[in-house]
Amino acid sequence: MSPASRPPLLADPRMRRMAAPLAVGALMLLVWQMLCTLLQVPVYLVPSPSAIGHTLFADWSLLFHALLVTLRITFFAFSLAVGLGVLTAFLFVQSRVLEAALFPYAILLQVTPIVAIAPLIIIWVKTPAIALTLCATMMAVFPIISNTVLGLRSVNPGLLNLFRLNRASRWQTLVRLRIPSALPSIFGGLRISSGLALIGAVVAEFVAGTGGTSTGLAYQLLQAGFELNIPRMFAALFLITVTGVLLFGLMGLLSRACLSRWHESEMEA
Template sequence: MPADRGAARRPEPRWLRWVVPAAVALAALGGWEAAVRIYELPQYLLPGPVLVGKTLWAHAGSLMASWWFTLKITLGALALAVLGGVLLGGLFAVSRWVELSLFPFAVVLQVTPVIAIAPLILIFVDSTTAALLLCAWIVAFFPILANTVVGLRSADARLRDLFRLYRATPWQTLVHLLVPSALPYFLAGLRVAAGLALVGAVVAEFTAGAAGRETGLASRILEASFRTEIPKMFAALVLVSLTGIALYGLTLLLSRWLLGRWHDSERPLD
């Protein structure tokens, strides 16, 4: 047996976590640009990354304004999902009857495609912005709710008994036991909900078919497709993708900041 077989595996350097994905992404973009040039693909069929970048720079004013609108809808829906999901999840964890009464409605919201109910929401809600916010909230709400309920109920039963033995108040039990137990589950749901909020905002705007200045990236994509401005459509898609990546990265950093010192899920593997 080799002497080092039983030794603990050293964790990979931290810089590799950034360099390797960046190198793979650059290689993919290089292959995309090379394929477009080698096969002389027309820009209305598949523009190259260089042309998409130039288009993004040329239309930065209108695209960034639309990006800001989409981002506001996404962040607003995510904030409402966190607020509603945490409060309702805490209520479900405390009262079984409340959960049995209301949880089916939450499941119905989750399994119903937002694109199917978005037209109804747009009819009943006067403000288009409020309707888009509601659609994005519906998509992002359930992961927060479900993960919060599971997390609050995952506290060790022996620790619960210990808190009762020492006559801890309900507030002390909540702060020192239930919240730390639920935090990893909540943060996992937050990572999922952040991406879903963006998807919900874009899909809702596609359904609304809104036009004008106070609209998001989905409207720019629709306009570009109608005018066969494929590079501009790709530029808007790039902004959507980068926004989703940024949201995921921020929630991941938040998770590492809150859990890195004490929870096994954020500790480096040995």
């Protein structure tokens, strides 16, 4: 199909990028629905998309409230991870000795399983919401530190020498050279960290197993499993997945808005 013969919506490259995954997703749902119907798969084994949609609609108030609880923890953890990660990276880039001394301990946050230390944090911190936020923050902070340090270090040597030749201070070099050069890497870290903050919040909720009015989607998954309400499990999992995709897309839009006018990574081909 030539560009002139394409429908107006598909002529836009951005619309084509959105339409392609949506078409694949719709096809997968159609095949899933047909297999469940033709094979008469029991709903307690694999519910059909129509059964999941019906449950999502019937239990919307319960699941939406749980989604808000999980989102609140996710956003608090993500904001805290961004603040701590960027400030830590700024400190590391000022001193190689400081980076060599402290960076291994930042790596510990990444390699230590959150399910192993989450019970300790929940015991030490009396407030469940704060404990869950700390767990999710620990899981999300390392990509911010790693990508920001990489971006701040990856500056053009010629420009760095020019700043030194003009006797620019450390602060001027950081604000006017290192930070603009590091923005693509920082936004890459934001994409990764946003998803990890959501995963950390869900994992922490699993470990905590808190009930009552402050229950997140992880608790609804556990409760649905205990009750063998498999469609509700899939509905809660669907909300978690869609939330993760939307967070990633939001970070992508933010990156495009900030970089599309001057950096080749976000310019239209």
